[in-house]
Amino acid sequence: MGRVEILTGVERRRVWTDEDKLRILEEVETSGSGVAEIARRHDILPQQIYTWRKKLGRDIRSSGGSGVRLLPVALIAPDAQSEPDRAAAAEKVTAKRSAKSSRIEIGCKGGRVLKVDASIAPETLKALIRSVEEA
Secondary structure (H helix, E strand, C coil): CCCCCCCCCCCCCCCCCHHHHHHHHHHHHHHCCCHHHHHHHCCCCHHHHHHHHHHHHHHHHHCCCCCCCCCCCCCCCCCCCCHHHHHHHHHHHHHHHHCCCCEEEEECHHHCEEEEECCCCHHHHHHHHHHHHHC
């Protein structure tokens, strides 16, 4: 016969307020520690943190907070180019593709990483970083 344990006493189920949940989620985002370490520190399971993140994120979006935002996009028709101009443009594109482009990785809030080409315009990069951090 195997070992049988009988546990008596009060059930160890805690109720977390939204303020406590938000404080723990903020700690995960700002401390640089992993989710598992923060969960151990507060004596909870890491899955609880992911669940809170999902639930509170959904509540924030439904209350009109910073949810998914769409950015305007404009399609520009190619100019009517003559045949020699098209050949020169094609050579430039081929030369650009053959040269190794360097990439930049930027760590944003919430652990997101933005990977962009090094030749990106500073204003475009600034707008991308803002949109990623606000999402």
